[in-house]
Amino acid sequence: MIIATPRAAFSRALCIALALGFNAAAHAAEVVVTIDNFVFNPPAVTIKPGDTVTWRNADDIPHSIVSTTPGAFRSKALDTDDKFSFTFTTSGAFEYFCGLHPHMKAMITVAP
């Protein structure tokens, strides 16, 4: 039997608050885009404002992530298994390409 002392009640309330807090943070999703055989996969991703996209290079050749929107986002060259993350805070359609192999193009759509 659990005895609800004031101290235990406070602990339980704190736990619930923390859990709620974590839930709120977890609402911002992380989406992974893998670069494989000179292709961004998936090539089109739709996310909500506040979500984060993480790119991972699975190729034996470096790639980079360059937004066609000036200044929006740009990674350094990613060697094999290197990652780059960007959190999208504003809505819009963000086309990007590989700065080394510009025929590689893909899109991130941010919509509430």
Add this chain to the structure above:
Amino acid sequence: MTDEQNKRGLDRRGALECMAWAGTGLLWTVAGGVPKVSRVLGSTAASAQTSGFTFAQISDSHIGFDKPANPNPASTLEEAIGKVVSAKDKPAFMIHTGDITHLSKPKEFDDAARIIGASKLDVHYVPGEHDVIDEDNGKAYMERYGKNAKGKGWYAFDHQGVHFVGLVNVFDLKAGGMGNLGAEQLAWLEDDLKARTASTPVVVFAHIPLWTVYGEWGWGTDDGVRALDLLKRFGSVTILNGHIHQIFQKVEGNVAFHTARSTAFPQGEPGKAPSAGPMLVPADKLRTVLGVASIVVKQGTQALAITDTPLA
């Protein structure tokens, strides 16, 4: 080719085309602006004779690469330099058509310079896209090789009556595009060529092919056709590129196009391989798909002969 076709060389365009993917060597002889395959490599090689000269081309050494397609590109670059040094016709100089390094790191540039320096030859470089991916967008390359060049590293020089032009097509690449020369460089090229007579043999070298080898993989240069337009009036033009890690040859009018093998690893055949990435071949076959090119210039005949030599 008939004599009649040879006579019509100056106005003949696109009738002769030859491509040889990785694994074979062909010797090209260019006479009066019309190159022809004269013999398969392995028989007697072309000689510079008394009044010409030879220069060597190496490409895509990718120092720093360490993946299964070649865990040690430093050793294969050393072997390539060995081939250049031991050539029967000692090259007057060497050109490197880019991707010296894999990741533009200082140590990679240092190692490449040490290995290539063992040739004791003057080396004329142009950058590949792998040489300008430092965080300062090409500063590492420019500090080493671009100090006496124009713009982002382009330049020209003359050797025994032949005009050499090193172009840079790996900066400011556009989404969905291929290689890029840019308006500033094209204006410089137009000005540089203006002073040359049409009979001057011209050799142009750049990393990414100046013509479209395979658009789906970005194997071409968006504004390359503008450079080729500027070269149209010349009787003998040779375009030397790298980037695609295999031999591709084409002749169009007075222009001979040639891409060199890599000294590091092969890449797949366009449309057949799943991507433009490194191609894994059995270790005992690797040296048959890597190599160097030797270009012979015979004075007076405007003849250039390109010989591709595999490492093994």
